[in-house]
Amino acid sequence: MVKRVSLWNSGCPVARSLDAIGDWWSLLIIRDAFDEKRRFGEFQNGLGISRGVLATRLGDLVRRGIFETAPASDGTAYREYVLTAKGRGLFPVIVALRQWGEDFLFTEGEERSSLVDHESGRPIARLVIRSADGRSLDWSDTRVTA
Template sequence: MYRKRFDGMDCSIARALDEVGEWWTLLIVRECTQGSRRFDEFQSGLGIARNVLTARLERLTELEILERFPIAERANTFGYRLTAKGRDLYPVLVALMQWGDKWLAPDGKPHIKLVEHASGRPVEKLEVRGADGQPLGYQDVRFAAGPGATKKTRDVIGNRNGRVLRDQAEDES
């Protein structure tokens, strides 16, 4: 089946989804954050077909999200671990988990709590915050052109800001 590619779009979200938007990808990254390293651990933890897992591990390695490393206690066996690029996906996983806990947990009771290891305190909810620490929603944030902005991007920014920020003012009246 043909899959649309987003790597040419002027949108960081679309380009990120091009790399990690397929569900097995983030589930493999999740398994890495839970200590899985070997092919058989990924397969048993996810119940994923061998051919699909092989393809996803190869792709994640090509994208430098995972790296292969030799497993010392098993001759001629390699494991997989997150690279810095892969570890930077951890907040994405936490945000998805927190969203799922809020909206999808059976009876509103999440199965897992995240707790800071050193202090034992619960991890705070991830939020977009302003310089003063106040939570911000999408209607509180204005887009501005970045250093890589094209004319098309600038047009999208102007259109988005005009619609979203204006709608907020209308919503409040």
């Protein structure tokens, strides 16, 4: 088995982000948290993930400050996993992955879930990368500086 290399000390924000949340289970757990899942069993049932893998991923997401645990909202002895501000900051990442998948991974007319505005029930607008002055930017309009 190949040992995972940490990218935490990289000078690249993409590499550090992948170090924190780069495996698919972590991103799916975060996605489900945005869909209001909060309990271990809800994550497990929705994802079909093993208890051990889920416990490891949730523990890591808590250690990294993406989730925090809180007493269950219904007053039971259970604990719930709640997204922190750092975790909620991943919402645009989840939306970007969703929109990329919609564009490139489904055939015309193939059934899929949709993200809609809670108030209007209409699909959300496409994410757009903008310059500081508001211009729409494409990848070729940008560059990375050190």
